[in-house]
Amino acid sequence: MSFQRAQAFLSPDYIIRAAAQPWELAGVRALRHQVFVEEQGIFDRDDRDDIDDIAMPLAAISTFAAEADQVVGTVRIHQEAPRIWRGSRLAVAQSHRRLGRLGAELIRLAVCTAHGRGCDRFMAHVQIQNVPLFKRLRWHPLREVELHGVLHMEMQADLSFYPPIPDPFAGWKALSPKRRSV
Numbered sequence: 001m002s003f004q005r006a007q008a009f010l011s012p013d014y015i016i017r018a019a020a021q022p023w024e025l026a027g028v029r030a031l032r033h034q035v036f037v038e039e040q041g042i043f044d045r046d047d048r049d050d051i052d053d054i055a056m057p058l059a060a061i062s063t064f065a066a067e068a069d070q071v072v073g074t075v076r077i078h079q080e081a082p083r084i085w086r087g088s089r090l091a092v093a094q095s096h097r098r099l100g101r102l103g104a105e106l107i108r109l110a111v112c113t114a115h116g117r118g119c120d121r122f123m124a125h126v127q128i129q130n131v132p133l134f135k136r137l138r139w140h141p142l143r144e145v146e147l148h149g150v151l152h153m154e155m156q157a158d159l160s161f162y163p164p165i166p167d168p169f170a171g172w173k174a175l176s177p178k179r180r181s182v
């Protein structure tokens with residue numbers, strides 16, 4: 001008799017695109033609540049704020065039998081001043097972290113979308129533990145700031161690394177190079 005270690009099956013195909021369908025928007029809200037309220041405890045009840053009224057939500061969507069299935073990652077972007085854009089609320093579901101792609105692909109969609117809409121500077125307040133990830137993705141640290149009682153680094157993306165894209169709703173498919181076992 002042979003015993004094999006159980007493997008959680010995660011399809012390696014993901015869709016990275018702007019969230020538009022009601023189920024995608026609900027998935028984005030649920031994931032943000034799971035990460036920023038329940039996991040990190042940064043907000044007591046709800047992480048939504050006024051920026052949600054103007055921001056564009058982006059999503060990483062898992063697939064099942066080649067169809068879009070669940071929102072497993074998100075970030076939002078908005079223009080905070082003429083030609084200056086900001087990304088915020090970047091989150092990947094715990095089950096899908098460090099697969100080697102989703103956070104990085106969401107950042108790419110965020111900056112390339114803003115670049116395609118006339119952005120000259122793209123900024124984000126990055127939680128300190130994630131600064132190495134952003135540095136690898138060609139972001140430069142500017143200054144430390146405390147937000148919601150948590151230390152962040154204000155960082156700016158190197159736009160030359162992020163070519164403009166015209167249609168974030170078309171998005172793209174990403175293949176995760178790693179599978180997670182349990």
Ligand SMILES: CC(C)(COP(=O)(O)OP(=O)(O)OC[C@H]1O[C@@H](n2cnc3c(N)ncnc32)[C@H](O)[C@@H]1OP(=O)(O)O)[C@@H](O)C(=O)NCCC(=O)NCCS
Binds near residue numbers: 089099101131133136
């Ligand atoms: C931060 C976060 C979005 C990263 O998403 P992710 O999907 O795990 O990141 P990726 O797999 O795309 O990372 C790309 C690469 O950077 C590495 N990486 C990821 N997070 C890292 C970190 N905090 N420090 C250093 N390297 C990191 C990954 O291992 C991967 O390396 P590889 O290419 O050698 O495999 C995710 O950890 C998360 O949701 N955290 C909780 C929410 C949070 O902190 N949000 C605030 C963001 S400022």
